Amino acid sequence: MTLVLIGFMGAGKTTVGNVLANKTATKQIDLDQCIVDKIGMPISEYFDEHGEEAFRELETTMLKNFLNTSGILSPGGGVILKEENQALLKEQATVVYLQTDLDELLRRIDQDTTNYRPLLHNKTIEEVKDIFLPRIPIYEEIADHIIDTTNKTPEEIADVILELV
Numbered sequence: 001m002t003l004v005l006i007g008f009m010g011a012g013k014t015t016v017g018n019v020l021a022n023k024t025a026t027k028q029i030d031l032d033q034c035i036v037d038k039i040g041m042p043i044s045e046y047f048d049e050h051g052e053e054a055f056r057e058l059e060t061t062m063l064k065n066f067l068n069t070s071g072i073l074s075p076g077g078g079v080i081l082k083e084e085n086q087a088l089l090k091e092q093a094t095v096v097y098l099q100t101d102l103d104e105l106l107r108r109i110d111q112d113t114t115n116y117r118p119l120l121h122n123k124t125i126e127e128v129k130d131i132f133l134p135r136i137p138i139y140e141e142i143a144d145h146i147i148d149t150t151n152k153t154p155e156e157i158a159d160v161i162l163e164l165v
């Protein structure tokens with residue numbers, strides 16, 4: 001079964017996925033990277049040209065393509081928004097939710113200059129909260145395991161995951 005890491009932007013899905021892949025000699029599939037490879041442009045550009053809904057359709061197609069690949073799958077934080085994806089993840093994957101409080105997420109997102117996130121561009125903290133807060137119950141509902149990542153290194157988080165699964 002696929003191990004899927006979910007959580008908000010900045011939760012560390014890709015970083016932890018890489019550490020886990022190294023520790024277990026498996027591979028990590030970064031779903032956003034697969035999408036970028038397919039569309040041949042950055043996700044932010046795709047959002048600008050086609051809108052969020054088109055991106056969500058594409059994300060769903062890619063999730064279905066990769067869900068049954070053995071290894072570690074790290075999708076974008078919004079993959080849980082579609083009900084169809086929620087059902088797929090619950091039925092067909094072991095799901096680990098990397099839980100992080102909003103202050104910590106904002107700090108990490110601010111420091112991450114390599115990853116431009118269109119949904120957060122020019123947003124106030126209140127607007128980011130409006131995106132973040134409704135997602136929390138969905139992440140919690142889908143997850144088989146919830147890990148509080150605050151004050152833990154990616155290495156420590158990976159070790160906790162390995163004890164659980």
Ligand code: S3P
Pocket residue numbers: 007008009010013032043075076077078079117118119
């Ligand atoms: C999104 C998260 C991003 C990316 C897109 C939308 C979201 O991925 O898929 O910008 O809606 O949470 P990360 O969670 O890897 O930043």
